[in-house]
Amino acid sequence: MIDLKLLQKDFDATAASLIRKNVDSELINSLKTLSETLKSTKLVYESAQAAQNERSRLFGQYKKEGKNTDELKVEVDAAKAQLVDLLEAQRMAEEALEAIAMRVPNLPDSDVPDGEDENDNIELRKVLTPPTFNFTPKEHWELAEQNGWIDFERGVKLAKSRFSVVSGMGARLERALINFMLDFNRERGFMEVSVPMLVNRRALEGTGQLPKFEDDLFKVDGEELFLIPTAEVPLTNLYADEILNATELPIKMTGYTSCFRKEAGSGGRDVRGMIRQHQFHKVELVSITRADQSDAIFEEMVACASDLLLALELPHRLVTLCTGDLGFGAARTIDLEVWLPGQNTYREISSVSNTRDFQARRAKIRYKEEGKNILAHTLNGSSLAVGRTMVAIMENFQQEDGSIIMPAVLQKYL
RNA sequence: GGACAGCUGGCCGAGUGGUCGAAGGCGCACGCCUGGAACGCGUGUAAAGGGCAACCUUUCUAGGGUUCGAAUCCCUAGCUGUCCGCCA
Numbered sequence: 388m389i390d391l392k393l394l395q396k397d398f399d400a401t402a403a404s405l406i407r408k409n410v411d412s413e414l415i416n417s418l419k420t421l422s423e424t425l426k427s428t429k430l431v432y433e434s435a436q437a438a439q440n441e442r443s444r445l446f447g448q449y450k451k452e453g454k455n456t457d458e459l460k461v462e463v464d465a466a467k468a469q470l471v472d473l474l475e476a477q478r479m480a481e482e483a484l485e486a487i488a489m490r491v492p493n494l495p496d497s498d499v500p501d502g503e504d505e506n507d508n509i510e511l512r513k514v515l516t517p518p519t520f521n522f523t524p525k526e527h528w529e530l531a532e533q534n535g536w537i538d539f540e541r542g543v544k545l546a547k548s549r550f551s552v553v554s555g556m557g558a559r560l561e562r563a564l565i566n567f568m569l570d571f572n573r574e575r576g577f578m579e580v581s582v583p584m585l586v587n588r589r590a591l592e593g594t595g596q597l598p599k600f601e602d603d604l605f606k607v608d609g610e611e612l613f614l615i616p617t618a619e620v621p622l623t624n625l626y627a628d629e630i631l632n633a634t635e636l637p638i639k640m641t642g643y644t645s646c647f648r649k650e651a652g653s654g655g656r657d658v659r660g661m662i663r664q665h666q667f668h669k670v671e672l673v674s675i676t677r678a679d680q681s682d683a684i685f686e687e688m689v690a691c692a693s694d695l696l697l698a699l700e701l702p703h704r705l706v707t708l709c710t711g712d713l714g715f716g717a718a719r720t721i722d723l724e725v726w727l728p729g730q731n732t733y734r735e736i737s738s739v740s741n742t743r744d745f746q747a748r749r750a751k752i753r754y755k756e757e758g759k760n761i762l763a764h765t766l767n768g769s770s771l772a773v774g775r776t777m778v779a780i781m782e783n784f785q786q787e788d789g790s791i792i793m794p795a796v797l798q799k800y801l
Numbered sequence: 802g803g804a805c806a807g808c809u810g811g812c813c814g815a816g817u818g819g820u821c822g823a824a825g826g827c828g829c830a831c832g833c834c835u836g837g838a839a840c841g842c843g844u845g846u847a848a849a850g851g852g853c854a855a856c857c858u859u860u861c862u863a864g865g866g867u868u869c870g871a872a873u874c875c876c877u878a879g880c881u882g883u884c885c886g887c888c889a
Contacts, residue, residue, distance in 0.1 A: 430851070433858040439869095440858090446869045447819045456869075463869050630811055630848085632829075755811075758830075758846070 388488055388748045391422045404494040407501060407710045418487050425480040432473040439466050489592065490599045493745040495710045496719040502709025508722070509709065514693060515702035517726045522787045526729035527778040528660040531557065533789045536781075537661060548658075549650065549665040557777070560793070561668065563800035564773050565643050568670040568695060572641035572770055575691050577672055580642045582621035585612045590624040593750030595716035595742075602651045605665075614647035618671035619767040626675055627750035630760055637676040637684055641770065644669065661774045662734065668773035674766045675752060678744070681764035685741045688768045689721050692737040695770055699794045701779050702726040704733055718743045723771075725779040736775045739768030 394401045394415075402415045442463050449456045500509050531537035536557025542550040553561055573579055588611055591597040596604065596616060605614040615621060622640050631638075646669050657663035672691060674684045689705065696703045708720040717740035724733035744762035747753070753760045784792045793801060 426851075429858080433851075436859085437857055443870050444819080450869090451819090460869060467869085632811080634829095753848095755829085760848075 388745065389491055389494055390744070390748070391418075391484075391488065394419055395422060395426075401494065404497075405491065407499075408492050408495055408713060409711060410491060414487065414491065418484075418491060421480065421484040421487060425477070425484050428473075428477045428480045432470070432477045435466070435470055435473055439463070439470060442466065489749075492713075492715045493595075493718050493742060495713055495717075496741075496743075499713065499719050500707060500709045501711075503711040504709075505712045507709040508712055509707045511705040511707055511721070513702070513704045514697055515700065515726075517702045518728065518783055520728065520787075524728040524782060524785060525789065526660065527727075527781045529729075530781045530785055530789055530791065531661070534781075534791065536560070536777075539660075546665070549663065551661055551664060559801055560777055560780070560797070561773055563797050564776055565668060565670060567797055567800050568770055568773075569641060569643055571695055571698065572670065572672060572691060575639075575687070577639045577641035577691075580622060580625070580640045582618060582625070582642055582644065584615050584621075584644050584647075586615055586620055586624070587611055588613070590620055590627070590750075593624045593627050594620045594746050595749065596620065599715065603649050605647045605649060615644060616648045617646050617767075617769075618642045618644040618669060619673055622671060622673035623675070623746055623752075623765050623767065624750055626752045626763075629752060631675070631752070631754040631763065633677060633754045633756040636754055636763065637674050637680050639672070639674045639684070641670060641672050644671070661778060664774060670770050670773065672739075672766075672768045672770045675747075676764045676766065677754060677756070678761060678764055681741050681743065681766060685719070685739065685766055688766060688770075689723075689739045692723050692739060692768055692770045696723065696725060696736070698796050699776070699780070701776075701783060701794075703736065714738075714740060716740070716742045716745050718745065725775065727779060727782045728785075729782040734775065734778075736779065737769040737771050739766070741766045 389401070389405075398419055402412065402419075405415050406412060442459065446456055446459055446463065449459060500507065502508065525533075528537070528539070532539075534557070535555050536553060538552040538554060542552045545552070569579055585607060588597055591604070591613060604616060607613065621644070622642050625640075626638070645666055647666050650663055650665065653663060661667075672688050674681075674688065676684050693703070693705060703723050703725045706722045706724055708717075708722060713720055720738055720740040722735050723737035723739070725736040726732075727734050742765050744764055746765045747762040750765075752763045752765065754763050755761075780794065781791055784794070786792065
Protein backbone atom coordinates (compact mmCIF):
# COMPACT_ATOMS: atom_id res chain seq x y z
CA MET A 388 0.00 0.00 0.00
CA ILE A 389 1.23 3.47 -0.74
CA ASP A 390 1.82 6.02 1.97
CA LEU A 391 -1.47 7.89 2.32
CA LYS A 392 0.12 10.63 4.38
CA LEU A 393 2.38 11.36 1.45
CA LEU A 394 -0.68 11.60 -0.77
CA GLN A 395 -2.26 14.13 1.59
CA LYS A 396 0.87 16.18 2.06
CA ASP A 397 2.28 16.15 -1.43
CA PHE A 398 -0.68 15.37 -3.61
CA ASP A 399 0.62 16.69 -6.92
CA ALA A 400 3.87 14.76 -6.94
CA THR A 401 2.31 11.55 -5.64
CA ALA A 402 -0.54 11.73 -8.13
CA ALA A 403 1.89 12.39 -10.98
CA SER A 404 3.87 9.37 -9.92
CA LEU A 405 0.78 7.15 -9.88
CA ILE A 406 -0.29 8.44 -13.24
CA ARG A 407 3.05 7.28 -14.59
CA LYS A 408 1.92 3.81 -13.58
CA ASN A 409 -1.35 4.24 -15.47
CA VAL A 410 -3.53 4.75 -12.43
CA ASP A 411 -6.73 6.57 -13.27
CA SER A 412 -6.62 10.14 -11.98
CA GLU A 413 -10.21 9.93 -10.73
CA LEU A 414 -9.17 7.02 -8.57
CA ILE A 415 -6.32 9.05 -7.15
CA ASN A 416 -8.65 11.91 -6.35
CA SER A 417 -11.11 9.67 -4.58
CA LEU A 418 -8.25 8.10 -2.66
CA LYS A 419 -7.25 11.52 -1.39
CA THR A 420 -10.82 12.52 -0.58
CA LEU A 421 -11.49 9.28 1.25
CA SER A 422 -8.33 9.50 3.31
CA GLU A 423 -9.21 13.04 4.34
CA THR A 424 -12.78 12.07 5.11
CA LEU A 425 -11.52 9.31 7.33
CA LYS A 426 -9.24 11.72 9.11
CA SER A 427 -12.00 14.20 9.93
CA THR A 428 -14.49 11.45 10.80
CA LYS A 429 -11.98 10.04 13.24
CA LEU A 430 -11.39 13.41 14.81
CA VAL A 431 -15.10 13.87 15.51
CA TYR A 432 -15.49 10.39 16.91
CA GLU A 433 -12.43 10.63 19.09
CA SER A 434 -13.39 13.87 20.77
CA ALA A 435 -16.88 12.49 21.42
CA GLN A 436 -15.32 9.39 22.89
CA ALA A 437 -13.00 11.48 25.05
CA ALA A 438 -16.02 13.30 26.50
CA GLN A 439 -17.77 10.00 27.15
CA ASN A 440 -14.72 8.57 28.89
CA GLU A 441 -14.70 11.58 31.14
CA ARG A 442 -18.39 11.08 32.00
CA SER A 443 -17.73 7.44 32.78
CA ARG A 444 -14.90 8.41 35.06
CA LEU A 445 -17.20 10.87 36.84
CA PHE A 446 -19.82 8.18 37.20
CA GLY A 447 -17.40 6.01 39.11
CA GLN A 448 -16.45 8.95 41.26
CA TYR A 449 -20.08 9.83 42.06
CA LYS A 450 -20.79 6.25 43.07
CA LYS A 451 -17.83 6.26 45.37
CA GLU A 452 -18.90 9.53 46.92
CA GLY A 453 -22.50 8.32 47.21
CA LYS A 454 -23.83 11.09 44.95
CA ASN A 455 -26.92 10.67 42.80
CA THR A 456 -26.06 9.45 39.29
CA ASP A 457 -29.50 9.63 37.66
CA GLU A 458 -28.83 12.85 35.80
CA LEU A 459 -25.42 11.72 34.64
CA LYS A 460 -26.82 8.45 33.42
CA VAL A 461 -29.29 10.23 31.15
CA GLU A 462 -26.40 12.23 29.72
CA VAL A 463 -24.26 9.14 29.22
CA ASP A 464 -27.04 7.21 27.51
CA ALA A 465 -27.73 10.03 25.09
CA ALA A 466 -24.08 10.35 24.17
CA LYS A 467 -23.83 6.59 23.80
CA ALA A 468 -26.39 6.50 21.01
CA GLN A 469 -24.54 9.23 19.23
CA LEU A 470 -21.22 7.42 19.62
CA VAL A 471 -22.61 4.33 17.94
CA ASP A 472 -23.49 6.40 14.89
CA LEU A 473 -20.12 8.13 14.83
CA LEU A 474 -18.30 4.85 15.10
CA GLU A 475 -20.34 3.42 12.28
CA ALA A 476 -19.49 6.45 10.15
CA GLN A 477 -15.83 5.95 10.90
CA ARG A 478 -15.98 2.27 10.05
CA MET A 479 -17.62 3.00 6.74
CA ALA A 480 -14.99 5.59 5.93
CA GLU A 481 -12.29 3.07 6.77
CA GLU A 482 -13.83 0.39 4.59
CA ALA A 483 -14.30 2.74 1.68
CA LEU A 484 -10.70 3.86 1.88
CA GLU A 485 -9.27 0.39 2.18
CA ALA A 486 -11.31 -0.95 -0.71
CA ILE A 487 -9.51 1.49 -2.98
CA ALA A 488 -6.14 1.78 -1.29
CA MET A 489 -5.45 -1.96 -1.44
CA ARG A 490 -5.92 -1.87 -5.22
CA VAL A 491 -3.61 1.03 -5.92
CA PRO A 492 -0.16 -0.01 -7.13
CA ASN A 493 3.15 1.10 -5.76
CA LEU A 494 4.79 4.35 -6.83
CA PRO A 495 7.59 3.83 -9.33
CA ASP A 496 11.03 5.12 -8.43
CA SER A 497 11.62 8.54 -9.97
CA ASP A 498 14.39 7.21 -12.24
CA VAL A 499 12.27 4.42 -13.75
CA PRO A 500 11.82 5.22 -17.44
CA ASP A 501 8.35 6.14 -18.69
CA GLY A 502 6.73 3.76 -21.12
CA GLU A 503 3.63 1.91 -22.20
CA ASP A 504 4.64 -1.73 -22.27
CA GLU A 505 7.57 -4.12 -22.63
CA ASN A 506 8.60 -2.47 -25.90
CA ASP A 507 9.67 0.60 -23.91
CA ASN A 508 11.89 -1.32 -21.53
CA ILE A 509 15.52 -0.32 -21.62
CA GLU A 510 18.34 -2.77 -22.14
CA LEU A 511 21.11 -2.28 -19.61
CA ARG A 512 23.69 -4.74 -20.88
CA LYS A 513 24.23 -8.09 -22.52
CA VAL A 514 26.17 -10.90 -20.90
CA LEU A 515 27.79 -13.53 -23.16
CA THR A 516 27.29 -13.67 -26.92
CA PRO A 517 24.52 -15.87 -28.34
CA PRO A 518 25.95 -19.04 -29.91
CA THR A 519 25.99 -19.53 -33.66
CA PHE A 520 24.88 -22.76 -35.26
CA ASN A 521 25.77 -24.28 -38.60
CA PHE A 522 22.31 -25.86 -38.64
CA THR A 523 18.87 -24.50 -37.86
CA PRO A 524 18.45 -24.63 -34.07
CA LYS A 525 15.31 -26.38 -32.91
CA GLU A 526 12.79 -25.11 -30.39
CA HIS A 527 12.83 -26.71 -26.98
CA TRP A 528 9.63 -28.74 -27.23
CA GLU A 529 11.04 -30.58 -30.19
CA LEU A 530 14.30 -31.25 -28.35
CA ALA A 531 12.45 -32.19 -25.17
CA GLU A 532 10.29 -34.75 -26.93
CA GLN A 533 13.17 -36.11 -28.99
CA ASN A 534 15.27 -36.68 -25.87
CA GLY A 535 12.35 -38.06 -23.89
CA TRP A 536 12.66 -35.36 -21.27
CA ILE A 537 9.21 -33.86 -21.28
CA ASP A 538 5.84 -35.49 -21.93
CA PHE A 539 3.30 -32.81 -22.63
CA GLU A 540 0.38 -35.12 -23.50
CA ARG A 541 0.48 -37.15 -20.33
CA GLY A 542 0.62 -33.99 -18.23
CA VAL A 543 -2.65 -32.96 -19.81
CA LYS A 544 -4.08 -36.41 -19.11
CA LEU A 545 -3.25 -36.12 -15.42
CA ALA A 546 -4.42 -32.54 -14.92
CA LYS A 547 -5.25 -30.32 -17.87
CA SER A 548 -3.57 -28.23 -20.52
CA ARG A 549 -0.42 -26.36 -19.45
CA PHE A 550 0.67 -29.25 -17.24
CA SER A 551 3.51 -31.56 -18.25
CA VAL A 552 5.57 -34.48 -17.03
CA VAL A 553 9.35 -34.41 -16.88
CA SER A 554 11.24 -37.69 -16.86
CA GLY A 555 14.61 -39.37 -17.22
CA MET A 556 17.53 -37.03 -17.75
CA GLY A 557 15.07 -34.13 -17.88
CA ALA A 558 13.91 -34.85 -14.34
CA ARG A 559 17.50 -35.22 -13.19
CA LEU A 560 18.43 -31.93 -14.82
CA GLU A 561 15.52 -30.25 -13.07
CA ARG A 562 16.66 -31.53 -9.71
CA ALA A 563 20.30 -30.68 -10.45
CA LEU A 564 19.35 -27.11 -11.34
CA ILE A 565 17.38 -26.63 -8.13
CA ASN A 566 20.27 -27.89 -6.02
CA PHE A 567 22.83 -25.90 -7.94
CA MET A 568 20.84 -22.68 -7.63
CA LEU A 569 20.22 -23.11 -3.91
CA ASP A 570 23.90 -23.79 -3.26
CA PHE A 571 24.92 -20.84 -5.40
CA ASN A 572 22.57 -18.50 -3.55
CA ARG A 573 23.63 -19.82 -0.19
CA GLU A 574 27.24 -19.02 -1.01
CA ARG A 575 26.10 -15.45 -1.68
CA GLY A 576 24.69 -15.19 1.84
CA PHE A 577 21.07 -16.15 1.23
CA MET A 578 19.75 -18.50 3.88
CA GLU A 579 17.88 -21.49 2.57
CA VAL A 580 14.26 -21.68 3.72
CA SER A 581 11.61 -24.26 2.93
CA VAL A 582 8.10 -22.84 3.15
CA PRO A 583 4.44 -23.85 2.71
CA MET A 584 3.13 -23.83 -0.85
CA LEU A 585 -0.39 -23.08 0.34
CA VAL A 586 -1.01 -19.75 2.04
CA ASN A 587 -3.95 -17.83 3.44
CA ARG A 588 -5.60 -14.66 2.19
CA ARG A 589 -3.72 -12.47 4.61
CA ALA A 590 -0.35 -13.51 3.25
CA LEU A 591 -1.43 -12.79 -0.32
CA GLU A 592 -2.75 -9.39 0.70
CA GLY A 593 0.58 -8.69 2.34
CA THR A 594 2.54 -9.14 -0.86
CA GLY A 595 -0.11 -7.58 -3.10
CA GLN A 596 -1.57 -10.52 -5.07
CA LEU A 597 -4.89 -9.95 -3.31
CA PRO A 598 -7.41 -8.43 -3.42
CA LYS A 599 -6.82 -7.40 -7.02
CA PHE A 600 -5.54 -10.55 -8.69
CA GLU A 601 -7.64 -13.34 -7.24
CA ASP A 602 -8.45 -14.63 -10.74
CA ASP A 603 -4.81 -15.55 -11.29
CA LEU A 604 -4.67 -17.85 -8.28
CA PHE A 605 -5.67 -21.45 -7.66
CA LYS A 606 -7.85 -21.60 -4.56
CA VAL A 607 -8.39 -24.68 -2.45
CA ASP A 608 -12.08 -25.55 -2.40
CA GLY A 609 -13.65 -25.25 1.03
CA GLU A 610 -10.58 -23.68 2.62
CA GLU A 611 -9.37 -20.13 2.79
CA LEU A 612 -6.11 -21.26 1.20
CA PHE A 613 -4.44 -20.58 -2.12
CA LEU A 614 -1.62 -22.25 -4.02
CA ILE A 615 1.28 -19.84 -4.09
CA PRO A 616 2.06 -18.14 -7.42
CA THR A 617 5.64 -17.55 -6.22
CA ALA A 618 7.75 -18.24 -3.15
CA GLU A 619 7.90 -14.47 -2.72
CA VAL A 620 4.56 -14.75 -0.90
CA PRO A 621 5.52 -17.12 1.94
CA LEU A 622 9.11 -15.87 2.18
CA THR A 623 8.18 -12.19 2.48
CA ASN A 624 5.30 -12.88 4.85
CA LEU A 625 7.56 -14.88 7.13
CA TYR A 626 8.14 -11.61 8.98
CA ALA A 627 4.62 -10.16 8.67
CA ASP A 628 3.35 -8.46 11.83
CA GLU A 629 6.80 -8.46 13.35
CA ILE A 630 9.07 -5.76 14.64
CA LEU A 631 12.62 -6.75 13.84
CA ASN A 632 15.75 -5.41 15.38
CA ALA A 633 17.67 -3.17 12.98
CA THR A 634 20.78 -5.22 13.67
CA GLU A 635 19.08 -8.35 12.29
CA LEU A 636 18.79 -6.76 8.88
CA PRO A 637 19.25 -7.41 6.07
CA ILE A 638 17.58 -10.82 6.10
CA LYS A 639 18.49 -12.58 2.87
CA MET A 640 16.64 -15.76 2.00
CA THR A 641 16.44 -18.25 -0.82
CA GLY A 642 13.85 -20.95 -1.23
CA TYR A 643 12.69 -23.50 -3.73
CA THR A 644 8.98 -24.06 -4.33
CA SER A 645 6.57 -25.07 -6.99
CA CYS A 646 4.53 -22.14 -8.23
CA PHE A 647 0.93 -22.23 -9.46
CA ARG A 648 -0.69 -19.72 -11.76
CA LYS A 649 -3.95 -19.75 -13.64
CA GLU A 650 -2.44 -17.65 -16.44
CA ALA A 651 -5.91 -16.22 -16.82
CA GLY A 652 -5.01 -13.27 -19.01
CA SER A 653 -2.40 -14.93 -21.17
CA GLY A 654 -4.80 -15.99 -23.88
CA GLY A 655 -3.10 -18.12 -26.50
CA ARG A 656 0.44 -17.08 -25.60
CA ASP A 657 3.14 -19.73 -25.24
CA VAL A 658 0.63 -22.56 -25.41
CA ARG A 659 3.32 -24.84 -26.74
CA GLY A 660 6.22 -26.05 -24.64
CA MET A 661 7.02 -25.29 -21.05
CA ILE A 662 7.50 -21.53 -21.10
CA ARG A 663 4.11 -20.90 -19.55
CA GLN A 664 2.76 -23.69 -17.35
CA HIS A 665 0.18 -23.73 -14.58
CA GLN A 666 2.72 -25.38 -12.30
CA PHE A 667 6.43 -24.66 -12.45
CA HIS A 668 9.44 -24.76 -10.22
CA LYS A 669 11.33 -21.72 -9.14
CA VAL A 670 14.15 -20.84 -6.79
CA GLU A 671 13.46 -17.45 -5.29
CA LEU A 672 15.46 -14.76 -3.55
CA VAL A 673 13.77 -12.54 -0.96
CA SER A 674 15.36 -9.86 1.19
CA ILE A 675 14.01 -7.82 4.07
CA THR A 676 16.16 -4.76 4.59
CA ARG A 677 16.44 -1.45 6.31
CA ALA A 678 15.25 1.44 4.19
CA ASP A 679 18.82 2.57 3.51
CA GLN A 680 19.98 -0.90 2.46
CA SER A 681 17.53 -1.86 -0.23
CA ASP A 682 19.31 -0.24 -3.18
CA ALA A 683 22.53 -2.10 -2.46
CA ILE A 684 20.75 -5.41 -1.84
CA PHE A 685 18.81 -4.93 -5.06
CA GLU A 686 22.08 -4.79 -6.99
CA GLU A 687 23.32 -7.85 -5.11
CA MET A 688 20.24 -9.80 -6.10
CA VAL A 689 20.46 -8.78 -9.75
CA ALA A 690 24.13 -9.75 -9.77
CA CYS A 691 23.33 -13.08 -8.12
CA ALA A 692 20.79 -14.00 -10.77
CA SER A 693 22.99 -12.78 -13.62
CA ASP A 694 26.05 -14.62 -12.31
CA LEU A 695 23.99 -17.76 -12.00
CA LEU A 696 23.19 -17.55 -15.70
CA LEU A 697 26.81 -16.80 -16.41
CA ALA A 698 27.89 -19.90 -14.47
CA LEU A 699 25.45 -21.90 -16.57
CA GLU A 700 27.02 -20.29 -19.67
CA LEU A 701 23.67 -18.91 -20.76
CA PRO A 702 23.72 -15.69 -22.83
CA HIS A 703 21.32 -13.14 -21.44
CA ARG A 704 20.58 -9.47 -21.12
CA LEU A 705 19.44 -7.19 -18.33
CA VAL A 706 16.47 -4.94 -18.92
CA THR A 707 15.09 -2.10 -16.83
CA LEU A 708 11.31 -2.24 -16.87
CA CYS A 709 9.51 0.95 -17.85
CA THR A 710 6.63 2.29 -15.75
CA GLY A 711 3.98 0.60 -17.92
CA ASP A 712 5.52 -2.87 -17.54
CA LEU A 713 6.23 -2.60 -13.83
CA GLY A 714 4.33 -5.01 -11.60
CA PHE A 715 1.72 -3.98 -9.04
CA GLY A 716 4.02 -3.86 -6.02
CA ALA A 717 7.32 -2.92 -7.62
CA ALA A 718 9.02 0.45 -7.34
CA ARG A 719 11.70 -0.76 -9.75
CA THR A 720 12.37 -3.99 -11.57
CA ILE A 721 15.18 -5.45 -13.61
CA ASP A 722 14.30 -8.43 -15.77
CA LEU A 723 16.88 -10.95 -16.89
CA GLU A 724 16.13 -12.31 -20.31
CA VAL A 725 17.87 -15.44 -21.55
CA TRP A 726 18.71 -16.03 -25.19
CA LEU A 727 16.62 -18.73 -26.84
CA PRO A 728 18.16 -19.70 -30.22
CA GLY A 729 15.14 -21.77 -31.24
CA GLN A 730 12.88 -18.73 -30.85
CA ASN A 731 15.67 -16.40 -31.93
CA THR A 732 14.85 -14.01 -29.11
CA TYR A 733 15.46 -13.12 -25.47
CA ARG A 734 12.84 -14.37 -23.01
CA GLU A 735 12.30 -13.48 -19.37
CA ILE A 736 13.89 -15.95 -16.98
CA SER A 737 14.18 -13.81 -13.87
CA SER A 738 12.68 -10.65 -12.48
CA VAL A 739 14.19 -8.77 -9.57
CA SER A 740 12.10 -6.09 -7.83
CA ASN A 741 12.45 -3.63 -5.03
CA THR A 742 9.01 -2.95 -3.53
CA ARG A 743 10.47 -0.51 -0.98
CA ASP A 744 7.93 -0.25 1.90
CA PHE A 745 4.86 -1.10 -0.21
CA GLN A 746 4.58 -4.73 0.92
CA ALA A 747 5.94 -3.95 4.38
CA ARG A 748 3.10 -1.48 4.98
CA ARG A 749 0.54 -4.12 4.01
CA ALA A 750 2.21 -6.98 5.87
CA LYS A 751 3.34 -4.81 8.81
CA ILE A 752 7.01 -5.71 8.60
CA ARG A 753 8.92 -3.15 10.69
CA TYR A 754 12.22 -2.76 12.39
CA LYS A 755 13.20 -0.80 15.45
CA GLU A 756 15.92 1.76 15.13
CA GLU A 757 16.72 4.35 17.75
CA GLY A 758 13.45 3.61 19.50
CA LYS A 759 11.36 4.14 16.39
CA ASN A 760 9.48 1.56 14.38
CA ILE A 761 10.27 1.90 10.71
CA LEU A 762 8.73 0.03 7.79
CA ALA A 763 11.23 -2.38 6.27
CA HIS A 764 11.96 -2.66 2.57
CA THR A 765 11.24 -5.94 0.83
CA LEU A 766 12.79 -7.24 -2.36
CA ASN A 767 12.26 -10.34 -4.41
CA GLY A 768 13.81 -11.96 -7.42
CA SER A 769 13.74 -15.26 -9.23
CA SER A 770 16.91 -17.19 -9.35
CA LEU A 771 15.82 -18.75 -11.55
CA ALA A 772 12.64 -20.13 -13.08
CA VAL A 773 13.72 -23.76 -13.38
CA GLY A 774 11.59 -24.74 -16.37
CA ARG A 775 12.73 -21.78 -18.41
CA THR A 776 16.32 -22.52 -17.46
CA MET A 777 15.87 -26.02 -18.82
CA VAL A 778 14.44 -24.55 -22.00
CA ALA A 779 17.47 -22.28 -22.29
CA ILE A 780 19.92 -25.14 -21.72
CA MET A 781 18.19 -27.26 -24.33
CA GLU A 782 18.12 -24.56 -26.95
CA ASN A 783 21.61 -23.14 -26.36
CA PHE A 784 23.49 -26.41 -25.96
CA GLN A 785 21.73 -28.45 -28.62
CA GLN A 786 23.81 -30.37 -31.15
CA GLU A 787 22.94 -31.02 -34.74
CA ASP A 788 21.66 -34.52 -33.89
CA GLY A 789 19.34 -33.07 -31.22
CA SER A 790 21.41 -34.20 -28.27
CA ILE A 791 22.21 -31.72 -25.52
CA ILE A 792 25.48 -31.03 -23.75
CA MET A 793 25.11 -30.16 -20.08
CA PRO A 794 26.75 -27.04 -18.63
CA ALA A 795 29.99 -27.93 -16.82
CA VAL A 796 28.87 -26.55 -13.43
CA LEU A 797 26.04 -29.05 -13.32
CA GLN A 798 28.31 -32.09 -13.70
CA LYS A 799 28.62 -32.73 -9.99
CA TYR A 800 24.84 -32.44 -9.55
CA LEU A 801 23.92 -34.94 -12.25
C1' G B 802 -12.32 -35.67 13.40
C1' G B 803 -13.35 -35.99 19.32
C1' A B 804 -12.26 -34.19 24.52
C1' C B 805 -9.95 -30.72 27.56
C1' A B 806 -6.78 -26.35 28.34
C1' G B 807 -5.03 -21.79 26.73
C1' C B 808 -4.33 -16.98 23.62
C1' U B 809 -1.78 -10.21 27.61
C1' G B 810 3.97 -5.78 25.07
C1' G B 811 10.03 -7.62 20.78
C1' C B 812 9.78 -12.34 24.11
C1' C B 813 8.17 -14.68 28.84
C1' G B 814 4.65 -13.74 32.45
C1' A B 815 1.26 -11.32 36.63
C1' G B 816 -3.35 -9.40 36.50
C1' U B 817 -11.40 -11.81 37.90
C1' G B 818 -15.34 -5.01 36.88
C1' G B 819 -13.12 1.69 37.60
C1' U B 820 -7.01 3.73 40.73
C1' C B 821 -4.65 -0.99 34.26
C1' G B 822 -1.80 0.17 28.52
C1' A B 823 -1.00 -3.40 32.16
C1' A B 824 3.51 -5.75 38.03
C1' G B 825 7.90 -8.60 37.42
C1' G B 826 11.55 -10.83 34.35
C1' C B 827 14.23 -11.41 29.66
C1' G B 828 15.83 -8.68 25.59
C1' C B 829 17.23 -3.97 23.73
C1' A B 830 19.23 1.29 24.23
C1' C B 831 22.04 4.77 27.02
C1' G B 832 25.14 5.84 31.32
C1' C B 833 28.48 4.18 35.39
C1' C B 834 32.16 0.45 36.40
C1' U B 835 36.77 -1.71 33.10
C1' G B 836 43.02 -1.22 29.74
C1' G B 837 38.86 -3.46 26.88
C1' A B 838 34.90 -6.75 27.89
C1' A B 839 31.76 -10.05 30.84
C1' C B 840 29.45 -9.47 35.62
C1' G B 841 27.24 -5.77 38.54
C1' C B 842 24.61 -0.98 39.25
C1' G B 843 21.38 3.06 37.37
C1' U B 844 17.89 5.12 33.75
C1' G B 845 14.74 4.35 29.70
C1' U B 846 11.81 0.96 26.58
C1' A B 847 4.23 -1.74 23.72
C1' A B 848 1.80 -0.62 19.06
C1' A B 849 -1.41 2.25 15.59
C1' G B 850 -3.66 6.97 14.43
C1' G B 851 -4.22 12.45 15.19
C1' G B 852 -1.63 17.06 16.97
C1' C B 853 3.98 21.99 16.56
C1' A B 854 3.17 20.51 21.48
C1' A B 855 0.64 19.60 25.99
C1' C B 856 -2.26 15.84 25.05
C1' C B 857 -6.32 12.86 22.85
C1' U B 858 -8.26 8.21 20.65
C1' U B 859 -7.77 3.02 19.79
C1' U B 860 -5.58 -1.78 20.82
C1' C B 861 -4.71 -7.40 26.10
C1' U B 862 -6.39 -13.16 19.15
C1' A B 863 -10.96 -11.50 16.21
C1' G B 864 -16.23 -10.40 16.08
C1' G B 865 -20.61 -9.78 18.96
C1' G B 866 -23.05 -9.17 23.95
C1' U B 867 -23.76 -7.58 29.37
C1' U B 868 -22.41 -2.83 32.01
C1' C B 869 -22.39 4.13 33.29
C1' G B 870 -17.53 1.47 32.86
C1' A B 871 -14.45 -4.91 30.39
C1' A B 872 -7.69 -7.54 29.80
C1' U B 873 -11.19 -9.20 33.68
C1' C B 874 -18.14 -11.62 32.92
C1' C B 875 -21.14 -14.15 28.60
C1' C B 876 -21.53 -15.99 23.29
C1' U B 877 -19.30 -17.20 18.52
C1' A B 878 -15.07 -17.87 15.41
C1' G B 879 -9.84 -18.51 14.61
C1' C B 880 -5.36 -20.21 16.32
C1' U B 881 -2.08 -22.88 19.77
C1' G B 882 -1.15 -26.87 23.23
C1' U B 883 -2.21 -31.79 25.44
C1' C B 884 -4.60 -36.52 25.11
C1' C B 885 -7.42 -39.82 21.73
C1' G B 886 -8.45 -41.29 16.52
C1' C B 887 -6.37 -41.34 11.53
C1' C B 888 -1.90 -40.92 8.79
C1' A B 889 3.33 -39.86 5.01
